[in-house]
Amino acid sequence: MLLNFTKMHGLGNDFMVVDLISQRAYLRDEQIRRLADRHFGIGFDQLLLVEPPRQPDMDFRYRIFNADGGEVENCGNGARCFARFVIDQRLTHKRELRVETLGGPLTLKVDPDGRVRVDMGAPRFAPAALPFSAEHDAPLHELQVDGQPLALSVASMGNPHAVIEVEDVDSAPVETLGPALQRHPSFPRQVNVGFMQIESPHAIRLRVYERGAGETLACGTGACAAVACGIRRGVLASPVEVTLRGGRLTLEWAGGDAPMIMTGPAERVFEGRVPLS
Ligand SMILES: N[C@H](CCC[C@H](N)C(=O)O)C(=O)O
Numbered sequence: 001m002l003l004n005f006t007k008m009h010g011l012g013n014d015f016m017v018v019d020l021i022s023q024r025a026y027l028r029d030e031q032i033r034r035l036a037d038r039h040f041g042i043g044f045d046q047l048l049l050v051e052p053p054r055q056p057d058m059d060f061r062y063r064i065f066n067a068d069g070g071e072v073e074n075c076g077n078g079a080r081c082f083a084r085f086v087i088d089q090r091l092t093h094k095r096e097l098r099v100e101t102l103g104g105p106l107t108l109k110v111d112p113d114g115r116v117r118v119d120m121g122a123p124r125f126a127p128a129a130l131p132f133s134a135e136h137d138a139p140l141h142e143l144q145v146d147g148q149p150l151a152l153s154v155a156s157m158g159n160p161h162a163v164i165e166v167e168d169v170d171s172a173p174v175e176t177l178g179p180a181l182q183r184h185p186s187f188p189r190q191v192n193v194g195f196m197q198i199e200s201p202h203a204i205r206l207r208v209y210e211r212g213a214g215e216t217l218a219c220g221t222g223a224c225a226a227v228a229c230g231i232r233r234g235v236l237a238s239p240v241e242v243t244l245r246g247g248r249l250t251l252e253w254a255g256g257d258a259p260m261i262m263t264g265p266a267e268r269v270f271e272g273r274v275p276l277s
Pocket residue numbers: 013045046066072073074075076077078159160192210211212213216218219220221222
């Protein structure tokens with residue numbers, strides 16, 4: 001069969017978006033890996049599936065698969081692209097949508113200027129929420145990584161995040177410390193690793209080594225986790241401008257159980273059809 005898809009990105013974090021309401025398909029994990037390959041396939045960081053809701057108060061079910069084929073709980077840049085996609089495809093007339101994900105419900109709102117505002121839910125810091133093996137919840141934890149002590153914060157945005165403060169993101173050890181934390185026994189379901197440089201209480205630079213995809217040009221949930229951890233530590237204050245390699249996001253959070261609000265762009269690149277073997 002031929003599968004219709006749309007290639008999209010949020011600040012260079014790129015996606016294959018598939019409408020499984022107007023067409024029927026089942027994608028096995030090895031097919032996802034092949035399609036994700038930037039030489040033998042289409043190439044993407046994550047695959048996003050648009051499905052009918054399973055819960056009565058939701059407009060859609062939003063499923064996310066990493067390039068390695070694993071299904072995950074949340075994807076912030078993908079959520080903005082999801083909203084643009086279902087409106088452009090006329091799958092809804094609404095401009096404010098409720099979608100269900102493995103990590104919980106999200107509210108997506110497309111502004112008249114095309115930017116998308118996402119209620120990402122409340123950040124959670126309890127180690128069990130990631131999961132992360134630690135006795136207690138704390139704004140900063142210390143971990144032994146390859147024999148060296150490392151201070152890090154942890155947060156769940158439905159998916160697990162570790163946040164490390166660095167002096168300079170450009171020289172941060174993303175390609176070594178990222179994988180080292182991925183395989184660390186303290187993260188039994190692996191982890192997305194953010195490297196955060198604080199420029200001011202309202203501005204950070206961020207790079208993210210993502211679970212199942214490696215370093216991406218941007219990570220929405222990573223930006224949420226970094227800002228939440230920084231505000232909790234008292235070194236950041238809402239709103240926070242997050243500059244990633246692919247561009248800029250605005251994050252707002254009132255603390256506690258308040259939702260993290262992320263605002264940013266979503267772009268369509270091309271439409272395509274791909275044979276599914
Ligand atoms: N790029 C995504 C994060 C995908 C998360 C995935 N890498 C995971 O395993 O949790 C974002 O914008 O939030």
